[in-house]
Amino acid sequence: MKHWTQRQALDGVTVSPDSINIEMQAQRSSITTLDRTQIPTNLVDHNNTEQNAIAQVWQDRSVGTGGEQSAARDTKTVSNGWQCITYSTGLTGWNSIGSSFTLAGFKGGSLYGEWSGNAMVFPAFCSTSGNIYPGSPRYCGLRILVNGVPLVERRGVALHEHFRVFGVGRFPQGDLVVQLQIHITDADPNDVLYVSGIGNTNVPQVHVYSNRYLFIGRYR
Amino acid sequence: MSRIQRQRIVDGEPIDATNLNDRYNDFAQPGALNQYNVRDSSIDLPQLKADWFTRNSWEQTLGEFNLSHSSVNTVAATTGGFPVAGHVVQDFGGTPSILNFGLGGLTIGTDEVLRLYWDLSVRPSYTGTPWTAVGSFSKYQFPDPPKTGVVDVATSADVWVMYPEWDVTSSLLTNFVPVPGQGDFNTNYTGARYGNALPDCEATTVIPAWVQVAFNAVDGSVSAPNLYDSGIGWRGVSGAWHYVGAPTTVYGIRWIIKGILHPEQATNVNYLGFDTVAGGTGTVQLEYTSGKAQAMIMRLG
Numbered sequence: 001m002k003h004w005t006q007r008q009a010l011d012g013v014t015v016s017p018d019s020i021n022i023e024m025q026a027q028r029s030s031i032t033t034l035d036r037t038q039i040p041t042n043l044v045d046h047n048n049t050e051q052n053a054i055a056q057v058w059q060d061r062s063v064g065t066g067g068e069q070s071a072a073r074d075t076k077t078v079s080n081g082w083q084c085i086t087y088s089t090g091l092t093g094w095n096s097i098g099s100s101f102t103l104a105g106f107k108g109g110s111l112y113g114e115w116s117g118n119a120m121v122f123p124a125f126c127s128t129s130g131n132i133y134p135g136s137p138r139y140c141g142l143r144i145l146v147n148g149v150p151l152v153e154r155r156g157v158a159l160h161e162h163f164r165v166f167g168v169g170r171f172p173q174g175d176l177v178v179q180l181q182i183h184i185t186d187a188d189p190n191d192v193l194y195v196s197g198i199g200n201t202n203v204p205q206v207h208v209y210s211n212r213y214l215f216i217g218r219y220r
Numbered sequence: 221m222s223r224i225q226r227q228r229i230v231d232g233e234p235i236d237a238t239n240l241n242d243r244y245n246d247f248a249q250p251g252a253l254n255q256y257n258v259r260d261s262s263i264d265l266p267q268l269k270a271d272w273f274t275r276n277s278w279e280q281t282l283g284e285f286n287l288s289h290s291s292v293n294t295v296a297a298t299t300g301g302f303p304v305a306g307h308v309v310q311d312f313g314g315t316p317s318i319l320n321f322g323l324g325g326l327t328i329g330t331d332e333v334l335r336l337y338w339d340l341s342v343r344p345s346y347t348g349t350p351w352t353a354v355g356s357f358s359k360y361q362f363p364d365p366p367k368t369g370v371v372d373v374a375t376s377a378d379v380w381v382m383y384p385e386w387d388v389t390s391s392l393l394t395n396f397v398p399v400p401g402q403g404d405f406n407t408n409y410t411g412a413r414y415g416n417a418l419p420d421c422e423a424t425t426v427i428p429a430w431v432q433v434a435f436n437a438v439d440g441s442v443s444a445p446n447l448y449d450s451g452i453g454w455r456g457v458s459g460a461w462h463y464v465g466a467p468t469t470v471y472g473i474r475w476i477i478k479g480i481l482h483p484e485q486a487t488n489v490n491y492l493g494f495d496t497v498a499g500g501t502g503t504v505q506l507e508y509t510s511g512k513a514q515a516m517i518m519r520l521g
Contacts, residue, residue: 009240020240024247041266052521055273057333059464061401066419068490075488080357081375082418082483082490116460118426120483124360124373129438159428159452160377164460192440195360196370203360204377204483209418209490214335214462216518 054219058103061212067117069097069182069208076200082120084207087187094143094181097208101178103146103215108173110218111151113144114166115180117211119157122204128190140206141183146176156183162210178215182208275332277516280319282340282475284311285510289454292343292507295380297480297499302414303406304494306476309340309382309508318472319513323391325469331520332464336384336399336423338475339458340511344380344429345451347502351375351432356498357482363441371444374432378495380479380506381405382425384461386470393472399423399461405478405494410486415493425459426492428452429480429504456511464520473515480504 007019064070072089085091103111119140126137142165143153152167184206187193194201226246229235283293295307308316328334351358351374358378364371385396398404401422405415416424432449434442482495498504 009237009244011237013237015235015237015240017235020243023244039263039267042269043267044263044272045269046272046519049272054268055519056521057518059333059462061422061462061464062419066417067422068418077485078360080482080484081360081377083485083488084490114460118421118424120377120426123376123431124434125437125442126433127435129436159431160379160426161428162425162457162459164458190437190439192362192434192437192442194440196363197361207483207490210421210424212422212460212462214333 052105052107056105056107056217056219057214059212059214060101063101063180063211063213064098064209067209067211069211071095071097071182074202074204077202077204078195078200081204082207084120084204085184086202086205087191087193088202091184092186094141094183096179096181097211098180103176103178103217106171106174106176106217107219109170110168111146111171111176111215112166112168112218113146113151113178113213113215114164115142115144115211115213116162116164118160118162118209119182120160120204120207121157122206123159125188125191128188130190138185138205140208143181143183145179145181146171178213180211180213182206273519275517275519276326277514278319278321280317280513282309282317282338282511282513283509286312289343289507289509292509295477295479295506295508297504298478298494298496299500300496302408302494303404304414304478306404306478309475309477316474317513318393318474319515320393320472321470325391325471326517327467327469328463328517329467333518333520334463334470335516335518336461336463336473336513337458338382338384338425338460338511338513339456340382340475341454341509342380342427342457343452343454343507344427344505345507346430346504349374349449350498350501350504351378351430353497353501356501357484357493357495358498364443365441371442371447373434373442373447374430374449375482376428376431377483378429378480378498379426379482379492380429380477381481381492382427382457382459382475382477383421383423384473384475386473388468388470391471396472396474399473400463400465402461405481405492409489409491409493413484413486413491413493415481415491418490418492421492423459423461424492425457427457427479427506473513475513477506477508479506
């Protein structure tokens with residue numbers, strides 16, 4: 001609160017109009033009792049605010065290993081396919097496409113996050129013997145975890161195509177740890193996993209590349 | 221809110237210390253220098269200048285709208301002749317669709333990010349079974365027990381690619397190059413193979429060329445009669461890219477389409493390379509009509 005600076009009114013002291021008038025004049029430039037309804041609009045330029053005071057952006061347009069997922073990389077795949085996830089790599093469930101990363105300095109509030117890239121899924125054996133009700137369409141599920149909580153989750157890609165997932169959530173103050181995760185359809189007992197021949201014959205099943213992310217924290 | 225509610229002093233009202241202190245306390249607002257008045261309630265969106273966070277945004281139609289598809293643009297698959305220039309996304313009259321930032325261009329500062337998004341209505345198509353052509357990279361051969369042989373199954377990994385190029389030299393817009401992190405798919409990485417290593421595909425949108433599925437695979441084998449292939453059909457494809465880095469002035473952005481390309485590996489590097497054999501078998505093409513491109517420049521904080 002403000003304090004008297006000119007003539008504090010004490011009991012027993014003679015008072016006059018100046019007792020309050022002078023004090024008011026001395027403090028009339030103060031804005032500590034003004035709120036946003038009394039402050040002019042378009043007052044604050046970007047140069048008037050501290051860095052990240054109101055919003056903050058984190059980004060990487062080549063996340064993972066050169067933008068490629070590194071959850072698994074089978075080197076025994078066929079030559080006309082990528083070194084990527086095969087059923088020989090044993091992946092199941094949700095897996096991070098690379099190391100987690102931290103949204104350092106998040107001040108608490110709204111968080112928007114988007115993750116985009118390309119995903120290749122080998123779709124041929126979507127309906128194997130004895131697995132037709134329903135079939136087992138191959139797909140690559142996608143989700144963004146923030147401090148272990150899903151920000152967005154999607155069933156994802158079923159062919160070789162581009163994807164973009166985005167979501168918004170509210171999170172408390174503090175650094176946020178983010179994981180970009182994929183989920184591949186598990187192998188079926190009748191699946192065809194190897195091409196004919198000798199040597200590197202594993203069939204590429206899933207790969208995710210061109211990975212990029214952009215997060216925006218809004219603190220107001 | 222901090223507004224004084226006490227009535228003015230009127231004639232006959234005592235003006236003693238208590239009265240004055242009450243009025244001063246009204247003005248001084250005990251507790252006014254608190255979180256609410258100084259932080260939460262002091263400044264909000266109305267007080268921020270309109271360009272405080274997002275400096276500007278732009279939108280550009282890509283191609284040309286035609287809901288009935290009575291008119292389309294058509295891109296033929298590459299059959300050779302490298303380097304491949306590619307097809308510039310354009311309207312039906314052949315005028316390139318360029319996201320134009322004007323004579324002065326758009327200057328991206330060190331503390332800013334350029335966000336770029338695009339979409340396009342496309343229809344990949346083919347005739348025959350291009351993936352079975354001799355020399356094509358677009359098939360796997362799996363055991364076919366009834367014939368004690370093998371059967372060709374499409375990898376369904378063939379794609380068309382679409383990526384942005386920008387001109388950072390002048391508003392004449394005659395010097396387009398792929399945006400940073402994006403290659404032009406003309407790298408000769410082994411033998412007669414051309415394409416991009418995957419780390420050079422930062423701004424690439426891939427569009428599937430076809431799909432083939434097999435039903436009733438049994439014990440790791442599949443029979444040819446159980447294969448079904450299909451065109452992709454009209455669909456909307458999209459892409460995204462953003463730039464943060466050295467200060468740059470951008471004058472325009474356009475989009476390139478090339479195809480068809482297929483995954484492969486060389487010296488333990490993953491590539492997306494042209495499959496000119498499959499692309500040259502039958503009629504492999506990509507039709508498109510329209511879409512939109514949006515750009516937004518924002519501060520990083």
